Amino acid sequence: MISRDMIRALTVEGEAVRFVIEAPSPEIAQHMEPLRRAAEAAVMTMDGVASVRAILTAHEAKPAPKPAPSLKIGGHPKPQQGPMKVAGVDRILAVGSGKGGVGKSTVSSNLAVALAKQGRKVGLLDADIYGPSQPRMMGVNKRPASPDGKTILPLHAHGVTIMSLGFMLEEDKPVVWRGPMLMGALQQMLTQVQWGDLDVLIVDLPPGTGDVQLTLCQKTELTGAIVVSTPQDVALLDARKALGMFDQLKTPVLGLIENMSVFHCPNCGHEAHIFGQGGVAAEAKKLNMPLLGALPIDLETRLAGDGGTPIATGDSDMAKAYARIAEGLIKGGMA
Numbered sequence: 001m002i003s004r005d006m007i008r009a010l011t012v013e014g015e016a017v018r019f020v021i022e023a024p025s026p027e028i029a030q031h032m033e034p035l036r037r038a039a040e041a042a043v044m045t046m047d048g049v050a051s052v053r054a055i056l057t058a059h060e061a062k063p064a065p066k067p068a069p070s071l072k073i074g075g076h077p078k079p080q081q082g083p084m085k086v087a088g089v090d091r092i093l094a095v096g097s098g099k100g101g102v103g104k105s106t107v108s109s110n111l112a113v114a115l116a117k118q119g120r121k122v123g124l125l126d127a128d129i130y131g132p133s134q135p136r137m138m139g140v141n142k143r144p145a146s147p148d149g150k151t152i153l154p155l156h157a158h159g160v161t162i163m164s165l166g167f168m169l170e171e172d173k174p175v176v177w178r179g180p181m182l183m184g185a186l187q188q189m190l191t192q193v194q195w196g197d198l199d200v201l202i203v204d205l206p207p208g209t210g211d212v213q214l215t216l217c218q219k220t221e222l223t224g225a226i227v228v229s230t231p232q233d234v235a236l237l238d239a240r241k242a243l244g245m246f247d248q249l250k251t252p253v254l255g256l257i258e259n260m261s262v263f264h265c266p267n268c269g270h271e272a273h274i275f276g277q278g279g280v281a282a283e284a285k286k287l288n289m290p291l292l293g294a295l296p297i298d299l300e301t302r303l304a305g306d307g308g309t310p311i312a313t314g315d316s317d318m319a320k321a322y323a324r325i326a327e328g329l330i331k332g333g334m335a
Contacts, residue, residue, distance in 0.1 A: 001039065123160065127186055130175050135162075137308065154193050240283070260296070260297045293324060
């Protein structure tokens with residue numbers, strides 16, 4: 001039920017637990033009474049729980065909205081006077097990297113899920129327009145809908161509101177666009193998507209320092225950026241370029257995340273620093289920036305992302321590592 005985003009209004013008061021189970025439709029809700037009782041029974045087995053009450057509800061059926069693919073995506077961006085604030089969104093965090101292959105999209109999806117698990121209302125915008133990967137990593141492959149042919153209804157998974165250009169195109173179809181088309185598409189996904197009320201919108205940027213980064217930093221009110229890198233010298237060289245870009249565009253960098261920091265052999269427990277050791281931590285110290293976290297190479301993380309269920313949805317050591325990063329962002333007022 002949690003993976004299908006059916007749980008609402010969860011409250012814990014002392015030893016009393018209450019929550020709402022929201023069915024997809026009234027018809028389905030009529031058959032979910034055994035599931036409601038089973039959910040109550042499962043929670044009652046937890047230590048410290050004395051009473052449980054689960055309420056079953058459902059949205060009324062609505063007319064099928066118009067398909068969003070009828071919208072023209074891309075094209076020249078509309079003129080705007082200055083940086084815009086996305087309606088209903090309190091904070092916008094850009095997750096960037098100097099080069100590809102450092103796990104930026106994996107960090108973005110798992111960080112979004114980790115923040116949502118800690119009670120934040122989270123959105124995830126896949127701005128890697130040439131290579132959108134969030135549809136696969138978040139396990140969503142439906143097309144968004146449009147109620148009026150002008151606005152786009154985002155999709156939802158694992159407690160996160162999601163939008164990606166990958167939803168609008170065939171999976172194997174390449175995006176062959178010039179800069180203005182990229183900028184126009186990014187503007188549309190920020191302004192025409194009905195994000196609703198969000199505490200934080202995470203923007204998964206493409207690698208490098210190109211048109212998408214420039215447009216986002218200059219045309220949007222960003223809370224700040226997070227830079228992901230491996231400890232490898234080559235990756236750090238490009239990460240410094242990303243840091244320099246954010247500095248030049250006057251976008252505050254909230255911290256660095258070291259990904260693929262170490263490999264622990266699952267058979268013998270041997271620790272190997274495949275991409276070097278402590279490079280990102282040293283860079284953060286040199287620049288007087290926070291090191292938000294260090295994440296090891298983990299096979300289960302890769303398998304979870306390929307399977308559409310981010311590792312942060314569970315309670316493994318990797319999930320706890322992402323939870324610590326999310327907790328640090330919340331405590332610092334950044335998410």
